[in-house]
Amino acid sequence: MGSPGRSHRRLPQAPDRKTSIQEAALLPISRRQALALGGAALLAGSAGDARAASPQGQLTWAVHVSLAPTWFDPAETPGMITPFMLLYALHDAMVKPMPGQTAAPCLADAWKMAPDGLSYEFTVRKDVTFHNGEPVTAEDVKFSFERYRGTSASVMKERVAAVETPDARTVRFVLKKPWPDFLTFYSSATGAGWIVPKKYIQQVGEEGFKKAPIGAGPYKFVSFTPGVELVFEAFEGYWRKLPSVKRLVLKVIPEESTRLAALKRGEVDIAYSIRGELAEELQRTPGFTLKPVVIQGTFWLYFPEQWDPKSPWHDLRVREAAALAMDYKSINEALTLGYSRVANSIIPDSFEFFWKPPPAVYDPRQAKALLAAAGFRNGFDAGDYYCDASYANLAEAVLNNLQEVGIRVKLRPLERAAFFSAYAEKKLKNIIQAASGAFGNAATRLDAFVMKGGTYAYGHYDDLEALFAEQAVELDQKKRTELLHKIQRLVHERVIYAPIWQLAFINGQGKRVRESALGLIEGHAYSAPYEDVTINTG
Template structure:
């Protein structure tokens, strides 16, 4: 397994991409495609260019469609702003709201808007925009959060009050960061241009305003001089879509981009050796896992807990971690990030192929079996190939279906996939929010559930005693582990490349967040 993983370290993600061997990389260098060092940057200007590892989608311009993964926040932090949102040192910092308070009985939550805040078109941010944005929200957990809210009142243009049916300890967590419901869009503008018009030319209240979008090519934004927190010093942000990992690194070396997302394996090692470039690893709130989507189907091999356990024991997590993220990722054995509130640490899952084969034999699959398709986000196809290599060693044979991220996420949430799904989420939240989205009945990515776990989830939602709530959520996570609902892979360390023009990339400023943020804190050298 180790030798095959070593080869995967230079694999370019994508369903139809071929491997790039070390010899091929040297050949590219000889042709000048990969430079041996970072070339002098283009003439100094106040523009910063990102190499995006995924194809950007207009759905991510709109907070109302936030899908329960972190990807949209790569753009939301530039275009939009929330009443409160995660910021450096504060997971719920007042932003468009200057203050927040909850009533003693927990039944009402009040926000006072910051005076003078405006949208990109100059319109003031008002309480009506806040109410409209909440009511319009249709993304992850929309039904769940709206079921808790009895009414939204706007006593005056700067005050908003959310009244709940019952005390709910996670209101602010869901409103500020787990969903996009608290990220504010201009009511009058959306109503005037319509839903499709808003995606074509979005207007927000964030530090950057939309300039242009060429699908599959690039997105351009420029600094908004009216942003309340500070005017960005970088006057233009450009995201270039470069899905090939080798091409992202080449562009960084040539000075065509300043920051490159997701540079892994041998390419990350190459980046570290390149003068003028820096590898910027960030451990993020993004566990990855294999989901046994058919475990509730009595006709499926995955219905047998022994088969699920065998797959879990087959995975060489440490080898995959070293091969792809140079050992920076964290092997927690959980689908909940380690630093989240109410996290329960499961026992270590060993890499034990012999035990996996014994379990398969006990379940009637002595020679293994053909397990169908393995669905994954194409930008993590190399992780999928490594996992499939581990499964194949114990006789679980599968074919990969790697799908571009926006389409993959849509299909995952619409319950279109079967067999195994490689999932992951870097969304903000706590253990309860992860249970709601990925475990409990009705969750955005839940294909089936267990009644006792669902009952525990309902109990913790209304529990205001922290110790009791902790015990309930720990028990839920324990049951998910014992029943092998998921096969955890890792908590991802997101490896990025930084070029010589960058003074502050803003990687890691917001705890657990994978991308640059806040964008108004990004700086180029020389103050540009």
């Protein structure tokens, strides 16, 4: 089954969608999991489709960030969406988000949860192989989980008592106690369920794997030139469907106007992240398509020194002033043509257990009054403002708003991989402009960014820890929702974060693209699944 239930059934090749949903309603699962069950037929049936003609042609993406070899390895997946740009091509997961499904059966063609909630058992799909021809086995699944060291690794491993492999196609995760979020963490919020070849990694070593990665995804690694481009080639043995496009090229073009120029000249076929006046220019250009995708990528300001009594950020009024200083509507209209959502939360509004906060307010006069009440009538020097360099234009807009009310900062943009590395290692101070587009639900996002031990949490509150621990083992959906809503409300009231927006990721599509796969997976920022990408031959 595609969701935990009372009994185990292998997914049939083409179950009736209506029947699946009716059956799911009888099981103790969430609404999202029920929808995943209903959509599972679409994916399961596709594996049996007749093979199409051999892959042909090449499509090229202009990528807005410098690609990092660490993103070739699922074991190092951080709490952001960027690595999944590569993972969806090179690798495959036991269960992962797919079109119309939040948890689709992939390398696992079936799974079940034990009646007592203390174990999950997965069946590896028959006759699937890695790019080197070796079969994907239960031992690879176990190895991939135990090797995982990315975001929320400690959370998962603390709750898993053992990983058992009774035979070559069966993997059983034994939990220390019932954990309703196991499948969410394993299938989408982390990289722990993305499978790598044990034998190959043992042969070439950790660094060797990054230099020449092998996966089980729809595309094989061909070459990587740091700062220039990454090349993939279709894997004709991919289980789900034969890719249509022979070669994919991800070309690194950090400068936005250069990406647009390359798209208009036909040097690239899809350009990521085209914003503001450039997006308007693209809209006016015949033959090109603007592709805005509202993603689960929330952006915010974080004040890592708010737990230090000596810091101005320790004062709630100062954090409130920063939130009131931002002109959300104007920034949205200027940079993303009004497509982004000002959801006023670090939790995407599409996530399960989302609590809807009060609307964001822009009030610079009140911001100045709060600063004065906090002892900063003339404002204060707030030090460095760190951000991912690919969103420096957003940072510049916010920085101007902050300085208008007296919060004086210096912009410090960092290349994306370096930024998130420093962020996770707790090296950044003063103000951090950050974001996450990672899959999951409200609990997984809180775990990484709010709770003690979270990859990007610089401090914690004991009462929130107690509430989070309580919800983590609560099997009653209504009670769990109430607990997670309370945590989000307290995060909002304490202004642990000052949310900016839920990003509309605006991309440009050229004439040669028939299907870009942008927006096929709900909330996902990039083209995926890549095997669904097609070239316009007309």
